[in-house]
Amino acid sequence: MIEPQIRDFFIGRIWTRNNTPFPKEKIEKYINSNHLSIRSAITVIQSPNLFKQKFFKCNRCHNENQEEFIQFECARCNELCVYCRHCINMGRMSRCTDLIVWSGPVPNFKHHHELAWEGKFTKAQEQASNELIASINLKRNHLIHAVCGAGKTEILFPAVHFALNKGLRVCVATPRTDVVLELFPRFQKVFPNTILHAYYGGSPKQPGFAQLVIATTHQLFRFEKAFDVVIVDEADAFPYTSDQALQKAVYKVRKNEAPIAFVTATPSLKILSQVKQENWGHSFIPRRYHGYPLPVPRFVSLWSYDKKINKGKLPPKLISWMKTRLEQKAPFLIFFPTIQLMELATPLFQEIDPKIISVHAEDPNRKEKVVKLRNEEIPGLLTTTILERGITIKNVQVAVVGAESKIFTSSALIQISGRVGRNVQFPDGEIVFFHHGITMEMDVAREEILRLNKEGFEKVTV
Ligand SMILES: [Zn+2]
Structure with missing residues (x-):
């Protein structure tokens, strides 16, 4: 037995x-x-x-x-x-x-899965969703290239639903624990009669056979030939892009030649060339779901900001930027290149408004702190790159301090810019890169955003 x-x-x-x-x-x-x-x-x-x-x-x-x-x-x-x-x-x-x-027998878990989603797609979303379903059917890989704020999670729902009802086992993997934590309740709501498990470092034991798994790419090490469809969300995020073993893991967890779909706002050149050479399916959404263009970053010099902060002083331009947000009562995020610099700066910000707090990757209260910003209990949050993706805050205004730092790659800067203007009531907003010298990565990020806006405009008007 x-x-x-x-x-x-x-x-x-x-x-x-x-x-x-x-x-x-x-x-x-x-x-x-x-x-x-x-x-x-x-x-x-x-x-x-x-x-x-x-x-x-x-x-x-x-x-x-x-x-x-x-x-x-x-x-x-x-x-x-x-x-x-x-x-x-x-x-x-x-x-x-x-x-x-x-290596024992595997029963047939097939049953009817319900899709409890009543949102409405834009034309571009609907097209991408259908293209993804077609690729799953053809068992070919697929790239969904969608700008930040295009509504890419929703695009996945019909495709996942289609696969589940074919009796296929589906994995949605992402490099970031935060993204797993954000996706899990959304999928639970949309698939009410599907057993769904979430795996990340320290996740609880979950009963039953999950036909739908949401996991960090690290957790894929613990699976093998498990899935008929693998979707990699935020495929451009650290550490996936720099870790060969994580990339191999995505391939080892699929059964035979099961299709893999990559979803990203900033596809790597490697993925783009695979799309061409290996004949993948490809969907491109250059417009946000609300139809407004992406906010374009402003470059503002902030010479020797680190020396000033080290001496216990905030650069005046940074102070005035923040005071404007406080006057407008607009929530703000300020990104720092290192925890160390952020921790030096935090008390200096608190002299101006004691409610300003900071958050970083190891912070056990990181989730609560983001909720506080969303609920307007605090005026602003200082952060490292951990909040570069996966979070949506209405009317948020964003500054990057030290945008020339190595950690701010063009894709990180595009993601950070993508936090702004996501809400249809506030489709625009402030994104500023404070820097000690403009880097190529900063230029590439701005050029790419301008290019996407142009393409989005043409796609809509043609
Ligand atoms: Zn090993």
Whole structure:
């Protein structure tokens, strides 16, 4: 007899044998009956070329970078062992670690999924949505290139609904935990009779077999050949773009040649060339759902701002920018390149208005702080790049301090600019890049926004 909760948990997963949410005896029983099969976490692969070199591969994160395999004296196997440093944050995978995958029967979970969404699409949204459905049907990859504020999550609803009702298992993956936390309740509402799980670092155990999974790209390391459709939302976000293993993870979690759809406001050149060369489906939405153009960033010099802040002074231009927002009673976000500089600046802002607070990635109250800004309990929020995407605040005005810093890539700057003017009642707003010298990335960001506005205008008027 198979216990459904064990089967449902393991289908599509790759998991450590000694660390499951079930009693050890039960796991061993399923291994003995061949319902779970075992694989070493790190295998040695021999290269097929002439020299037959041997190299390591991690079977959880698919890392093959040899520099990230570390030898150590292992207390468990009493030998010189090797572990994978790449996925160490999720628990150590070494040569003597066993991974298990479900190899028992998989029942048919097919049932009718309801779509409880009554919003209305713009023409461009509707077209993109239909194009995505067509690509899923054809089992080909797809790129949705949609400007910030185009309503891209809604575009996914009909396609996900279509796939679920075909009995397909769907994963929506994104590099950012914040985005998972934002997407999960929205999908729950729209798919009321679908079992839906959310996975991120520290997510709770969730019962049943989820036909729809929303997960961070990191959590994909724990799945294998699991999904019939994979959608990567915010495909341009850190750390996905700079991490080969995360990119491979997206491919390893799909069954066979299952289609992958990438959704982004700022596609990389690599993705754009794949679209052409590999004949992907492609949807482009240059206009926001409300039809207004994207706010264009202003460049304002703020020479030696870091020295001034270090000396306990805010640059006058920054003070006057903020005072204008306070007078207008418009909520504002000010982005900083580092936590350190932000923390030096926070008390200086608080001298002007004590209600101004700051937020960064490790802040346990980051969600509450964003809610406070949204509810107008605070006038403004200082932040690092963690709030560059995924948040929508009515009438928000945005400044970037130190826009020339390396962390502000053109795509980060486009995303940050995309926070402004999202609401139809306030389709415009202030986006200013305070800088100590204009960089190429700043120029590229502004040029791209101007280009999109021009294309959006032409697409609407033609
Ligand atoms: Zn690994």
